Amino acid sequence: MFHCLSTHSRKQQLIVSGTPRPQNTDSMGSIAFPSLPYRPPGQVLPTTQWGHVFRSQGETIELKQIPVGKPGPDEVLVQIEYSGVCHTDLHAWKGDWPVAPKSNLVGGHEGVGLVAAIGSQVRDLRIGDTVGIQWVNRTCGICEFCAAGNQPLCPQLQLSGYTVDGTFQQYTICKADNAIRIPPGIALEEAAPVLCAGITVYKALKESNVQPGQIIAIVGAGGGLGSLACQYAKACGHKVLAISSGAAKRAMCLYDLGADYFVDYKSSNMTEEVKQVTGGGPHAAMIVSSVEEPFHQAAKYIRPGGTIVVVGLPPGGMTTDFFSLVTQKISVKGSYVGNRTETEEALAIIVRSGFRVQFNVVDFAELPKTYELMETGQMKGRTVLKIGKDASGYPDRRSQFFGDTSPVRYNNEAKGYVSGALGQAIDKAGRDFRSDTVTVPTEPVMQAIINASTFGDDIYDEGGDPAVNAFQDKIKALTGKEAALFVLSGTQGNQICLRTHLHQPPHTILLDYRAHVQTWETGAIPLLSQATVTGVEPKNGVHLTLDDIKDRIVEENNFHFPPTRIVSLENTLGGSILPLRDAREISNYVRNVRVPPGRPRIAMHLDGARLLEAVTAERVDIKEYLSYFDSASICLSKGCGAPMGSVIVGTKEFIDRTIWFRKMFGGATRQTGMMAAAASAALDHNLPLLPEVHARTRRVADYLRRIGYEFLMPVDTNMIVLDLKKMGIPGDAIVEYCKKQGLYTFPSGRLAFHHQISDDGISRLQKALMELMTDRRRF
Numbered sequence: 001m002f003h004c005l006s007t008h009s010r011k012q013q014l015i016v017s018g019t020p021r022p023q024n025t026d027s028m029g030s031i032a033f034p035s036l037p038y039r040p041p042g043q044v045l046p047t048t049q050w051g052h053v054f055r056s057q058g059e060t061i062e063l064k065q066i067p068v069g070k071p072g073p074d075e076v077l078v079q080i081e082y083s084g085v086c087h088t089d090l091h092a093w094k095g096d097w098p099v100a101p102k103s104n105l106v107g108g109h110e111g112v113g114l115v116a117a118i119g120s121q122v123r124d125l126r127i128g129d130t131v132g133i134q135w136v137n138r139t140c141g142i143c144e145f146c147a148a149g150n151q152p153l154c155p156q157l158q159l160s161g162y163t164v165d166g167t168f169q170q171y172t173i174c175k176a177d178n179a180i181r182i183p184p185g186i187a188l189e190e191a192a193p194v195l196c197a198g199i200t201v202y203k204a205l206k207e208s209n210v211q212p213g214q215i216i217a218i219v220g221a222g223g224g225l226g227s228l229a230c231q232y233a234k235a236c237g238h239k240v241l242a243i244s245s246g247a248a249k250r251a252m253c254l255y256d257l258g259a260d261y262f263v264d265y266k267s268s269n270m271t272e273e274v275k276q277v278t279g280g281g282p283h284a285a286m287i288v289s290s291v292e293e294p295f296h297q298a299a300k301y302i303r304p305g306g307t308i309v310v311v312g313l314p315p316g317g318m319t320t321d322f323f324s325l326v327t328q329k330i331s332v333k334g335s336y337v338g339n340r341t342e343t344e345e346a347l348a349i350i351v352r353s354g355f356r357v358q359f360n361v362v363d364f365a366e367l368p369k370t371y372e373l374m375e376t377g378q379m380k381g382r383t384v385l386k387i388g389k390d391a392s393g394y395p396d397r398r399s400q401f402f403g404d405t406s407p408v409r410y411n412n413e414a415k416g417y418v419s420g421a422l423g424q425a426i427d428k429a430g431r432d433f434r435s436d437t438v439t440v441p442t443e444p445v446m447q448a449i450i451n452a453s454t455f456g457d458d459i460y461d462e463g464g465d466p467a468v469n470a471f472q473d474k475i476k477a478l479t480g481k482e483a484a485l486f487v488l489s490g491t492q493g494n495q496i497c498l499r500t501h502l503h504q505p506p507h508t509i510l511l512d513y514r515a516h517v518q519t520w521e522t523g524a525i526p527l528l529s530q531a532t533v534t535g536v537e538p539k540n541g542v543h544l545t546l547d548d549i550k551d552r553i554v555e556e557n558n559f560h561f562p563p564t565r566i567v568s569l570e571n572t573l574g575g576s577i578l579p580l581r582d583a584r585e586i587s588n589y590v591r592n593v594r595v596p597p598g599r600p601r602i603a604m605h606l607d608g609a610r611l612l613e614a615v616t617a618e619r620v621d622i623k624e625y626l627s628y629f630d631s632a633s634i635c636l637s638k639g640c641g642a643p644m645g646s647v648i649v650g651t652k653e654f655i656d657r658t659i660w661f662r663k664m665f666g667g668a669t670r671q672t673g674m675m676a677a678a679a680s681a682a683l684d685h686n687l688p689l690l691p692e693v694h695a696r697t698r699r700v701a702d703y704l705r706r707i708g709y710e711f712l713m714p715v716d717t718n719m720i721v722l723d724l725k726k727m728g729i730p731g732d733a734i735v736e737y738c739k740k741q742g743l744y745t746f747p748s749g750r751l752a753f754h755h756q757i758s759d760d761g762i763s764r765l766q767k768a769l770m771e772l773m774t775d776r777r778r779f
Contacts, residue, residue, distance in 0.1 A: 045077070045117060051106045051169030052367050054093050061093065063365055066106070068171045070117075076125055076176045077117040078133060081388035083167040084110030084192040084359070085370050088135070092162050093371070109135045109160035110195045111167025112188045113388065114692070115179075122176040128691025130188070130699075132180035133172060134195040135337050137164050141177060151178070151339045168367060170387055180343050184699050185351040185763035193357050193382040194347055196337070201229035201288070202346040203338035204309045205236065208284035212237030217274065217282040219298065220289035220312065221259065222249035224382060228357065229286055230257040232346070235353035241274065241282050243294070265294060274301040281306065286335075288312045299324060307331040348703070351766065359384050422446075430758030432744040433751045433765065436610075436718060439641040440756070441678065448681035449643075454673040458486075459663070467673030471680045475647050478683075479632070480623030483655035485648050486676055488667050490609045491521045493633030493646040496661045498566060499529045500654060501603040501631065506562035508532045510552055512544050515570050517607055528665070532562050542714060543578045544569060546585040556596055564593075569629075570607040571614045574712070574750070575697075575719025580620045587628035606632040609646075612639045613717040616690040630654070639693075639718070641686040641755055642679040689755040693718050696762065697753045703766055708773050712749070722749035729776065737772040738765065 049068050054061045071077045089107045112132040115125055125131070139146050139154040146154050160166040160174070182191050210216045216233050220226040222244035230253065233240045241261040242253035253259040261277045263270060275281045281303035287294050290312040298308050308330065325332065338346070350357065359382040362370065370383045425440040432438040441449070456465035463469070468486050475484040487493045494517045498509060509525060511518055513535030517525065525531050536552050538544045549567065556563040567590050571578040583606075590602050606629040608614075615622045616639075626632055631650040636642035648658060662668065669675075694717055701715040704722075712723040724731055731747025738745040741764035745751065751765070 049170035053104060053106055061368065066169065069173045071119045071173050073119040073121040074176055075119045075173050076115050076122060076179055077171055077173055078113045078131055079116040079171055079388065080111045080113040080167050080169065082112050082189045082192045083108045083385045083387055084196060085367065085383045085385060086110055086196045087374060089161055090371050090374050106165035106169045107161040108167035109133065110192045111172060112182055112192050116171060119176065125176055125179065126691065126695065129695040130182040132182050132191060132195045133160055133167050133174045134180060134199065134343060135159055136178055138175040138178060149339050152336050178340055180340055181699065183347055183351050183703060184696050185759060185766055186347060187759060189361050189384050190357050190359060191347060192384050193359050194350065195343060197225055197228055197382060198346045198357065199338045199343045200311060201225055202232050203342055204286045204311050204335040205229065205232055207333050207335045208286060208307050208309045210238055210284040213239065214283040215239040215241055215278050217241040217243055217285040217298065219243045219285060219287040219294045221253050223288065225288040225311065227257055229288060230259055231355040232349065234258045235349050235355060241278055265297065271297055271301040284309065286311060299330065302330055304328045307333060309333050309335050311335050351763065358382060361386050426756060429756040431742055431761040431764065434744050434746050435752045436638045436754035439754050441643055442641065442685060444685040445678050445681045448677040449674050452674040452677040455671045456673060457670050458672045459668045465673045468676040471676040474680060475649060478622060479626050479649050481626060481649035483650060483652040485655050485658055485662065486672065487646050487648055487662055488644065488669065490633055490635040490646045492665055492667055493648045494607050495521065495524045495528050496658050496665060497605050497631040497633055497648055498525065498568065499661050500658045501566050501605065502529050502531055505530045507565040508534050508554060508562040509566045509568055510534045510536065510549065510564050511568040512570060512573065513537050514573060515568060515607065516609065517568055534564065542576050543573060543582065544586065545582050546589055549586050550589055553593055555593065564602055566603045566605050568605045568607060572610045572717055574721045575715065575717045576713045577614045577618050577716045580618060580625055583625060583628050604629045608632045609635040610638055610717065612687060613690060617694050617717045636679045636682065639687065639690055640679065640682040642682040643675065645675055645679050686755050693753050693755055700762060700766065704769060707770055709769065718753045720751040724749040733772060737768040741768040743768060
């Protein structure tokens with residue numbers, strides 16, 4: 001971006017106005033914006049929002065309520081959590097450019113947030129994905145520049161905060177192809193400045209054509225852009241000559257930024273000193289300073305055949321010694337912003353290298369003050385506006401879009417009922433990838449337990465416990481089934497359902513040979529139900545289809561074999577979805593298999609331990625999905641994050657009979673109201689977080705795929721299953737490398753994500769698996 005334009009001296013007025021101004025402000029006058037609740041796909045989004053608007057260059061900036069736009073077919077609507085403030089935004093408002101921006105403009109072009117709505121033609125983004133919006137908002141996509149990856153040169157280029165509304169608002173629109181995918185392992189507030197400052201210096205670094213091990217001079221290394229340039233150059237394997245002035249800048253460049261050499265540009269023999277310390281001059285120079293002299297100096301000390309990349313913009317024109325440029329074959333390039341792929345590379349480098357972007361988060365209403373600091377030269381680092389209601393650090397990375405999920409401080413001073421031990425458990429859960437059952441109660445769940453109003457006995461009391469009944473009614477409404485029954489675990493729920501369907505042996509259950517009811521429930525089927533099992537391997541290697549099922553059903557016409565009485569399916573399995581289409585086809589076929597008169601038809605059972613994950617990811621109606629099953633067991637301690645329990649659903653006649661088997665299997669409970677209340681709260685407060693969990697899982701999977709990992713199963717929901725056998729990686733190695741990073745994993749290669757996985761946990765996981773892959777290739 002144009003970070004170094006000289007500042008005009010005109011004075012502009014900045015005010016906060018609107019219709020009306022919010023009444024709830026803090027002592028500093030910061031506005032507390034209304035919460036915008038989670039809106040599932042297909043529901044209506046808010047129609048108004050807050051945004052900073054200026055009518056034309058140099059005129060008043062107003063913080064006021066404005067309409068929320070609707071994305072076009074190839075666009076996405078993004079709810080902005082944070083937006084960086086760039087000098088380009090200041091200059092666009094002040095009128096320092098010859099081309100005026102559009103009128104009634106919302107500025108800003110360093111915004112990060114979550115996809116809130118998508119156009120009909122968008123295929124590679126989902127609601128809940130974390131994305132960024134930068135300077136390049138929309139391009140034609142077909143011109144010679146777009147085809148070559150030079151989108152910033154597109155003749156139909158539209159610019160965020162300059163020709164189209166930008167990111168100083170709660171919702172903004174961007175073409176989906178230009179939306180930046182934010183990787184896990186970097187906080188949103190830190191990612192925001194990378195969308196402009198970071199990509200500016202990274203693109204300049206690429207334009208320099210400097211190779212790893214070669215020397216690049218960063219002119220203006222002590223400033224904001226220069227410090228980032230030094231860190232990017234070191235992260236990319238280059239040697240860095242930092243050029244700045246003063247003892248403080250020298251210490252910062254050499255010790256904080258890791259520069260290899262330092263030369264003071266005010267030195268009387270500066271060019272000779274540069275040649276001496278670099279052994280003939282740097283191979284390239286990046287000039288981010290906004291004065292003319294460093295350009296002339298660079299032309300004298302650059303190594304023959306080298307490249308000078310100009311980022312800063314000195315006022316006025318420049319003269320130079322073209323004879324030396326020609327005879328020394330010195331290239332001079334101007335560098336602009338990068339494209340989407342390059343921006344995502346710039347973000348990935350920060351995640352991989354671990355260097356930090358210097359920024360300061362301020363309230364959304366403080367844009368005027370930020371501009372004043374810029375004009376007076378008092379700005380330190382990068383300023384980032386906090387626009388979303390909540391902070392971004394996961395599990396604090398929540399937004400208005402995902403409901404009222406404000407970050408909770410778990411300590412003894414904050415809430416009397418939240419213990420320090422629970423806070424430690426939450427920290428541990430943030431690094432635990434063994435399962436999504438490792439989550440611990442959130443504040444709303446703890447409140448539900450403490451405030452439980454019923455303490456009945458679910459067996460002795462006539463009619464059961466009221467809180468349990470209320471929860472079961474809630475599940476009935478959610479699933480569309482006639483009845484529901486709260487049980488202690490998923491295993492108990494599955495085995496109760498299977499036993500209830502079966503009456504007199506011989507009988508068999510047909511299922512996927514990897515199914516949980518067969519492989520992970522301690523051999524309960526033959527013991528409790530006296531049934532044999534027909535295990536089927538799916539031909540597609542992922543999930544069963546009708547083609548797998550129909551030839552394996554045993555009808556009652558051969559006394560040599562026990563007839564099939566149940567077809568048991570599972571969703572998800574290894575995190576992969578059993579699609580609605582296949583469930584429907586299997587069910588329609590099975591329910592029409594002939595049975596002798598007086599015999600019940602073959603039953604359809606669903607182990608829906610992660611059904612909530614599946615229907616959220618596939619975006620299908622849970623009622624329709626369950627209509628193809630006679631019974632289902634839905635786990636509440638997985639995607640929902642309840643402390644315990646599952647719920648089984650079916651017809652009223654079926655559920656009435658399951659109560660007998662629940663008692664027989666040791667499932668009679670006392671004072672279950674507290675657990676039902678906790679499960680209800682978890683359903684309300686944690687279920688809306690699943691789209692973000694899935695998006696984070698996909699981003700980590702993309703990272704692992706890029707560094708060489710292969711997967712056993714598709715990454716559809718919240719699980720990554722590594723194909724350890726194909727890669728030749730022992731399972732114990734996964735555990736060992738992750739343990740060194742303070743992580744908890746299983747040797748199976750399955751990595752389970754959940755709503756309490758932290759950014760730090762993801763960053764540690766990526767580092768551990770990168771080290772493992774690097775060592776494997778080395779040896």
